[in-house]
Amino acid sequence: MKSYLLASFLILLHEVYAEDDFEESRIRRQVNSLPLVYPYGGTYKLVTGFSAPIPNSDNIPINFVVSFQYQYVQYANISELSRYYVIKEVSREERDADLVVRRDERLVFYQSAIDTLDSKGFNGEQCVYRALCEAAQHPVEDDGLFGEVIHILLTPDFGRTDFDEDPQWKEILEPYIDASVAGRQMYNCAFLYNKCPDGEGILEFISVLNEK
Known part of the structure; x- marks a missing residue:
């Protein structure tokens, strides 16, 4: 009986210390x-x-x-x-809220590009959609650092997986994601976004497509 009580006490003591260690570890992770x-x-x-x-x-x-x-x-x-x-x-909720705020950074980039193109007389929205479509159709992530940066910027759902459930995020970026999906499925980007004619595409300003 004494052995049983001693064993129970040691197990309880171990659990208390383990819980304290976990709490200390959790707090340390929150310290920047x-x-x-x-x-x-x-x-x-x-x-x-x-x-x-x-x-x-x-x-x-x-x-x-x-x-x-x-x-x-x-x-x-x-x-x-x-x-x-x-x-x-x-709290974890505050950190998650911070991530929610930062999730729209790519949208800010797209809208900035649209406003810039509109100010130059282009159809900014259509030209951005066309750029996303063409970037997905002809990916350049293997073409050095510049290619990687272009790929990340022009891939609306880059870094996300099918397990990331966020209906609001999908609704906000839906037209951009649709343009990228159209490119992956090899649709004619110039036909889909014909209000951005040949010669006015964003990627046409910085690259030349060579059919191999």
């Missing part, structure tokens, strides 16, 4: 690295884009350039990070 504060201010800037030469009969060097600039302001005061120190209040 110490932040850097820039009292005099600071800005991270990311500039990306592409340039393509425009052929002309006068042999004048003319380039078509499209660039996208992203700026991230650094923290200038530690008070801006006050919630950082409330470790136990950083």
Whole structure:
């Protein structure tokens, strides 16, 4: 009987320690690295884009350039990070909410491209759809770093799987995903999106398709 009670006590003690270790491990996962504060201010800037030469009969060097600039302001005061120190209040739900906010970043990129093309007199929406269709039809992810970047940007559902259930996300990006699916199924992209005629396609500005 004494042996049984001793064994039960040891098992219970082990479970208590295991639970404490799990709780400590969970809290450690929520602790981020110490932040850097820039009292005099600071800005991270990311500039990306592409340039393509425009052929002309006068042999004048003319380039078509499209660039996208992203700026991230650094923290200038530690008070801006006050919630950082409330470790136990950083819940899984808050982290999931942060992911939900970031899920629309690709949509922001597409809408920026549409607005830019519209301002230049193109049919921005149709040309973006056509670019997504053609990028899926002729993938370039194996063509070096630039090809990988183009593939990620022009693949609306990149990084997602069939197990990611998010009806709202699918509804928002549905026309973009449909364009990509049409390309994978080898539909005629120029015919589907004929309001973006030959010569005005986004990929035509930066690449030449060679049939092999």
